[in-house]
Structure formats: C-alpha cells, structure tokens
C-alpha cells in the first residue's frame with residue numbers, strides 16, 4: 273500500500289466514525305495550528321525538539337498578526353454547526369478555535385487564551401481589545417509580572433487583570449478543567 277492509499281484509508285475510517293457516532297468531543301493541541309504557521313512543541317521543527325538539539329527556536333511562517341484559522345479549525349466549527357461536535361477541549365492559546373466560529377460555551381481552553389484577560393478578583397474575562405490593553409506599555413500581563421501603573425483594571429470589581437494564559441507553575445483553570453472532564 274502506498275502512503276497515499278494508507279492516508280485515504282485513515283480518512284475513510286475517521287469519516288465512518290464521524291458519521292456513525294452520535295457525539296464527538298475533540299481535544300486539540302499545537303499540531304492543529306502548524307498549518308496556520310505557528311510552530312508546535314514536539315514536532316520535527318518544534319520548540320522543545322529544537323531546544324533539546326541545541327538549536328534556536330523555530331521561526332513563525334507568518335507574522336503573529338496574520339495568523340488565520342486553517343481547514344482543520346474550520347472543519348471542527350462545521351462539525352459543531354452540524355450538531356456533531358458536542359465539546360472542544362484545547363491546549364492552544366492562539367484564539368484560532370474562537371476565530372473559526374467555535375461557540376465559547378462549548379470550548380475549554382485549558383491553557384488559557386492569549387487574547388483574553390482574567391480578573392484576579394472575580395474571574396471575569398475580558399478581551400484585550402475591549403479594555404484597550406496596550407502590550408507595548410503593559411506587556412503580556414502575566415500574573416507573575418509586576419503590575420504597571422495605569423494598566424486597565426476590572427470594570428466590575430476594580431481588581432487586577434492578568435493574561436488568561438497558563439504558564440509553567442500556574443494552576444490550570446478550575447472551571448475549564450471541570451468542563452473538560
């Protein structure tokens with residue numbers, strides 16, 4: 273069997289599973305976004321693969337501002353539209369699932385989302401754009417950074433807003449974990 277035939281078989285199998293099953297839960301990681309130009313971690317040119325080989329980090333194939341959802345993101349959104357995809361769990365922080373049309377209430381972003389800020393007081397979420405977060409002035413807003421005077425605060429409780437991205441040493445978000453489970 274050639275590689276192409278083998279791939280075709282896999283596609284047929286997966287298609288049959290999708291048709292026959294009632295409910296699908298998808299779990300995605302960095303691999304789904306490589307096609308959009310974002311490097312993964314453990315692929316042949318991944319961030320950790322290259323680091324372990326003593327190489328500099330991989331280059332992004334497109335600039336971060338021009339990243340778009342790819343056919344894999346769009347096909348999951350289509351499965352959701354058809355009522356097949358019951359829930360989507362992702363480890364990605366690149367916002368591409370939301371941008372492809374996945375409904376936020378049917379999505380658990382286990383490692384947060386680079387575009388979303390979280391209030392340390394009341395857990396309310398804000399889009400960076402909504403609060404006019406200026407990354408040049410206030411940086412990425414990680415929890416472990418010193419807050420910078422003048423940075424936006426929570427409109428509801430006045431507490432500090434931090435990036436929702438989960439870094440090494442940060443706990444996983446409780447609500448997202450429960451939803452995923």
Ligand SMILES: [Zn+2]
Nearest residue numbers: 391394426429
């Ligand atoms: Zn708040």
